[in-house]
Amino acid sequence: MSADPKRAVPVSLSREGSDFLTITWQDGHVSRLAWKHLRSHCPCATCREEKLKKPDPFQILSQKELTPLKAVAMVPVGHYAYRIGWADGHDAGIFTLENLRSLCQCPECTSQSKAPSSTGH
Ligand SMILES: [Zn+2]
Numbered sequence: 871m872s873a874d875p876k877r878a879v880p881v882s883l884s885r886e887g888s889d890f891l892t893i894t895w896q897d898g899h900v901s902r903l904a905w906k907h908l909r910s911h912c913p914c915a916t917c918r919e920e921k922l923k924k925p926d927p928f929q930i931l932s933q934k935e936l937t938p939l940k941a942v943a944m945v946p947v948g949h950y951a952y953r954i955g956w957a958d959g960h961d962a963g964i965f966t967l968e969n970l971r972s973l974c975q976c977p978e979c980t981s982q983s984k985a986p987s988s989t990g991h
């Protein structure tokens with residue numbers, strides 16, 4: 871890991887409208903993250919288990935699925951992570967700063983993650 875230590879240090883966090891979180895990082899990069907995107911990458915055990923289940927086409931759509939996902943709270947956990955609380959009451963997911971940075975959806979970051987970074991000489 872040769873990550874720039876400034877990479878995962880936020881200088882400001884703000885809401886953009888009701889659907890996005892904007893994080894400005896110490897290296898000058900700005901990440902615009904959709905709440906939905908963050909929720910679908912929730913690192914808690916419950917969400918990870920849910921992702922492993924096969925989708926059931928006969929499931930009843932619950933209030934949870936019909937309510938647009940929004941964060942209602944973002945609480946710092948130490949100096950390295952945030953616990954995000956959602957409108958449906960779920961708040962078990964702890965997003966580390968590294969995690970938030972890696973979820974950045976800007977063209978720069980998405981093209982970086984696709985390109986292999988290490989190649990043999
Ligand atoms: Zn979760």
Ligand SMILES: [Zn+2]
Pocket residue numbers: 899900901974975976977978979980
């Ligand atoms: Zn980015």
